[in-house]
Amino acid sequence: MKPLISVKNLTIKKGKRSLLENVSFELVRGEAVSLIGPNGAGKTTLIRALIGTLKPTSGNIKRKRGLKIGYTPQKLQLEQLMPMPVDRFLSLSGENNREKRREMLVRCDAGNLHNARLADLSGGETQRVLLARALMRKPDLLILDEPTQGLDQPGEARFYALLNEVRSETQLAVFMVSHDLHIVMAQSDRVICLNTHICCSGAPETVSNDPSYQDLFGTRTGLALYQHSHTHSPECNHD
Numbered sequence: 001m002k003p004l005i006s007v008k009n010l011t012i013k014k015g016k017r018s019l020l021e022n023v024s025f026e027l028v029r030g031e032a033v034s035l036i037g038p039n040g041a042g043k044t045t046l047i048r049a050l051i052g053t054l055k056p057t058s059g060n061i062k063r064k065r066g067l068k069i070g071y072t073p074q075k076l077q078l079e080q081l082m083p084m085p086v087d088r089f090l091s092l093s094g095e096n097n098r099e100k101r102r103e104m105l106v107r108c109d110a111g112n113l114h115n116a117r118l119a120d121l122s123g124g125e126t127q128r129v130l131l132a133r134a135l136m137r138k139p140d141l142l143i144l145d146e147p148t149q150g151l152d153q154p155g156e157a158r159f160y161a162l163l164n165e166v167r168s169e170t171q172l173a174v175f176m177v178s179h180d181l182h183i184v185m186a187q188s189d190r191v192i193c194l195n196t197h198i199c200c201s202g203a204p205e206t207v208s209n210d211p212s213y214q215d216l217f218g219t220r221t222g223l224a225l226y227q228h229s230h231t232h233s234p235e236c237n238h239d
Contacts, residue, residue, distance in 0.1 A: 124151020
């Protein structure tokens, strides 16, 4: 299967500091891939590179011709959008049919928000509206940066049920940043562990107390552990 995106030896530097080092991976249609890593690991930098808002220092990113990307950021710059109603925000996706915009909001459990102002939304409501806008583009690849931030547990369950439903219907790929490793294990076909470089990648494993992962995240985080058994060094990149 031809990759939707192919990342090869991607390095991004800010001054003398490396934000990403020699990162390589591919995303293919229909799969759900989760990106995990500690704060400062380069996750947001990688997303910005994937969507084309940040240029590599070296290496390259190849996108399939005609690739459509739907993107939900972690936060909106609300000071620029404060007077804007939700329906107007959705229209920026390029969908001119008001009824279709309403239908997408309903599907994303936000049907009552079409006339609300963005600035008045709760964190969870904002996340549902962002997902609706991303899906309006009918993307081949959906990139989600902490998409369940602000959602309660039932809201998270509905969110992921919707993602699985849409992925099943359209075979879009999902690339998701998450700190909730329990969700990562349950919802991913593949996990990429990033700490400037890719420490490891592969199918989710049973939760375990792997010492190398504890070295990266710390032993007192209370997080579920992604099982692997090698040291975190730039040379370690196993599928």
